[in-house]
Amino acid sequence: MTESDPAALAAFIGNQRAEHHVPHRLACRVLGVWEFWFYKWRDKPTTAREVRRGKPTDAIKGIFEGSGGTYGSPKIWIILVREGWRVSVNIVAKLMAELGLAGRKIRWRRRLTRPGERAAAPDFVRRDFTADAPDQVWAGDVTEIVTGEGRLYLATVIDLFSGRLAGYAMGERHNAELVVASLQIATPPLAAM
Numbered sequence: 395m396t397e398s399d400p401a402a403l404a405a406f407i408g409n410q411r412a413e414h415h416v417p418h419r420l421a422c423r424v425l426g427v428w429e430f431w432f433y434k435w436r437d438k439p440t441t442a443r444e445v446r447r448g449k450p451t452d453a454i455k456g457i458f459e460g461s462g463g464t465y466g467s468p469k470i471w472i473i474l475v476r477e478g479w480r481v482s483v484n485i486v487a488k489l490m491a492e493l494g495l496a497g498r499k500i501r502w503r504r505r506l507t508r509p510g511e512r513a514a515a516p517d518f519v520r521r522d523f524t525a526d527a528p529d530q531v532w533a534g535d536v537t538e539i540v541t542g543e544g545r546l547y548l549a550t551v552i553d554l555f556s557g558r559l560a561g562y563a564m565g566e567r568h569n570a571e572l573v574v575a576s577l578q579i580a581t582p583p584l585a586a587m
Contacts, residue, residue: 400431407432450474450481451489458495466490466497525555532560534576536568549576 407425410416422429457470465473467487474481490496525531531554539546547568551561561580565572 403427404432450479450486451493453477453479454486454489454495455493458490458497461497463495464498469497523554525553528553528555529560530555532580534573536573538568547572549573551576551580 403425407418407421407427410421411418418432419429422432453474454470457473458465461469467490468483470490471481471483471486474486519531523531523533532551533554534549534551536547536549539548544566547565549563549565549572550559552558553560561576561578563572563575563579565575
């Protein structure tokens, strides 16, 4: 341990506290170094392996932030290898865990309707989604909207001639009542006809 090896001196001071319960302040005073100097060198990597592992962390952070926080260790590892890094996927996973980075998991959604469960609805428009005049052909859709308070479902009815929104309804359940409500809003009252 010499003055030319500050990392070893900082490690020695740190070991005195761990092994002999000597406070850092006292060890620094006895060895004639400033306490802030010790804290500066304490967290620096000391072995060649620690220095090598410290280098890809910036690249991992950059790739992770560039992906919007979606990439996990396998995808980041592929990008690092393409950029010329020599690192294993397990090291990338370990470094990401140490940095507190975790990619988003893809969740496969359960289908609301299952094939063969009930008869298919008749296709009255025969897959022709064009119309010659307003209010001849309507199309509908139900969309799931994830909010901070839970899921909402939006049922819409669109006039295929003009593309205007003829009716819509929102609800907490994806069911026939929601679709019927959107159709009732789209249908003009009988008195107006």
